[in-house]
Amino acid sequence: MTPETLFGLSLFPYLGFLWFLTRLARHGTADQPAQMPRLALIGFYMTLVFVGVTIPAGIYAKVRYGEALANVDWLHGGAEAFLTLANVLVVLGFRQAIGVAKQRETHGAIAGEMASALAAPEGDDSTAPQQKNG
C-alpha cells in the first residue's frame, strides 16, 4: 500500500461526489431553483483538473530533476495554484448562493402571498417548466 495507491483509489468516491452534486445542480424548477450553486460545482470539478495537472507535473519532476513534485518548487506551486483556484470558485459559488437564498427569504414571502391570493395550487405543473429527472 503506497500513498499513490490511496490517492488513485480516492478518485472513485470523488467522482461519485461530483455525480450527486451535478444532479443537484440540474434538478431545478421555476418555483425552486437548483440546490447546488453552479459556480461551486465548477469549483469542485476544477479540483479534478488540479489532480490531473499533478500527474504530468509529477512525472516531469521525476524525469527532468529526479525529484518528487514537492521538491521542485515552481512545478509544485504551479500545480497547487489549480487547487487554490478550484477552492476560490467553491467559496464564491456558495457565497453567491447564500445571497440569493437570503433574497428569496426576503421577497419570497411577498411572492408567496400573491400566489395564495391567485389561488395557484402548490406545484402546479401546468405552468411550471418540465422538471428533468437527473
Added chain:
Amino acid sequence: MHALSIPTWMIHVSSVIEWIAAIWLIWTYGEVSRNPAWRALSFGMLPALISAMCACTWHFFDNSPALEWLVMLQAATTLIGNMTLCAAGWWIWQSRKDTPIA
C-alpha cells in the same frame, strides 16, 4: 520550511483558508436554504482538511523522508475524505424532496 518558496507557501495557505471558508459557507447555506442536509457536507469536508494539514506539516519540515508517514496519512485521509464527500452528496440528494419551497 525552506523546501517551499514564499509564493508556494502562500498558495498552500490560501487553499487551506479557502477550504475552511467553504466549510463555513456551506453550513450557512444549509441554514438560509432551510436544508440541514448541507451540514453533512461541512462535516464531510473535515477529513480533507486533516489531509491538507498533513501535507503542509510535511512541507514545513522540508519534505523530510523521516516524516514520509505524513504523506501516507495525507493519502489515507484523502481517501476517507472523498468517501465522506460522496456520502454527503448522496445525503443532500436524498434530502432534496424534503426542502420546503421558499
